[in-house]
Amino acid sequence: MFIEQGPIRPPSEADSLLIRVTRNCPWNKCAFCKTFKGEQFSRRPIEDVLADVDTVSRVSGQVQQLSREMGRDGIITADVVHEAGARHGHLHYHVGAWLYNGSKNVFLQDANSLLLKTDDLVRIVKYICQVLPAVERITTYARADTAARKKVHELTALREAGLNRIHMGMESGSDQVLKLIQKGVTAAQLEEAGRKIKAAGISICWYVMPGLGGRQYSREHALETAARINAINPEHVRLRTLTVLKGTPLHDLMTSGVFEPLDEDEIVAEIRLLIESLQGVTTRLVSDHILNLLQELEGKLPDDRDRLLGIIDRYQTLPEAEKTNFQVGRRAGVYRFLDDMREPNRYRHVEALLRDMGGKGNLKKHLESIRRKFV
DSSP states (O other), rough: OOOOOSOOOOOOGGTSSSEESSSOOOOOOOOOOOOTTOOEEEEEOHHHHHHHHHHHHHHHHHHHHHHHTSSSSSOOOOHHHHHHHHOOOOHHHHHHHHTTTTTTTEEEEESOOOGGGHHEEEEEEHHHHHTTOOOOEEEEEEEEEHHHSSSSSHHHHHHHTTTTEEEHHHHOOOOHHHHHHSSSSSSHHHHHHHHHHHTTTTTEEEEEOOOTTTTHHHHHHHHHHHHHHHHHSSSSEOOOOOOOOOHHHHHHHHHTTSOOOOOHHHHHHHHHHHHHHOOOOOOOOOOOOOTSOOOOOOOTTTHHHHHHHHHHHHHHTHHHHHHHHHHHHHHTSSSSSSGGGGGGGHHHHHHHHHHHTGGGGGGGHHHHHHHHHHO
16 A cells, blocks of 8 residues: 655654645745755645545554554554564554554645645545544644735634644745745745734744854844744744755855855854844744754743753853864764763763864864755
8 A cells, every 4th residue: 555755744743644735845946955856846636635544544454453463452562563564564664653653643745735725625634634533633834925825714714624733934034034045935924924824723833044044144034033933923933953955056155155154153143142032922942953053942932031041151151172072972963962961971982073073173074064964
């Protein structure tokens, strides 16, 4: 058996069932992105999507039967998941893992599912809830210009059908930066989309890219992004630190000298300015991506503001040798939090890695190489 799945989902949807309703990205021009380059956007036939939901239901039954055959009484354990994958392949492993994690979350792929007619998307969401009754949360990606064109009553119909959250690549709240990266949306559209989504009762998660304005627009990027967040008060803001990839227009701008990327310390300073500029919001800030140097920056505003700024201050006041050690250890996967440096064995291991890199002089090149592996 087979269902069609796309290449991406938010890290926070790692435990979600993936149901593809559109293919690729309708815009596909963002200067930092190469995920869908060379691919055409299309809407999947609705009947094909519904058939995939039926297939998931059948596979779920097969995985549960396998559990009984293995003496697990229908309970999905880790060994059942691995056995399902070994016997039947990726789909059974994916569905098994989804069952193992509670079978509560579904993510609709690919990059802009709201481009479907509202009635069609409502039909899909309702069908998922009907066929997979354990589902409690259905989420999707959407572009701001598409969401801004929707009527509030359309978004409300989606929420009533079962769509709980919209993930949106905000990237920046600055019109200058949005123009630089060819995002194809404006700050005003971001706000309009945010207001409509919230008015419909749907949770919104904005993704912000520290470093995206480069050296020229770093301050504006932080301040204008904070201004948009202050205006909308999204439930979540997730940080996704910029890594400039070869083969993207932004890389061409960088090699020509038009775009000057920030170093690690400058990005941390930019994030600090963003956080200290957030006012009157109850947003949860999340730093859950491996590209983020300070992954422990997670908390609810305003209560956690001082703690979040304290984490940044702690990093910024480290001696240079310890900063270098942390950067290497973080990018190499040895550290996750600043406190991890206190473990002598880890610290010495990172110092050995740094010596193997040829010392601090080669640090930037090696760190960029490591970061590109995670995009």
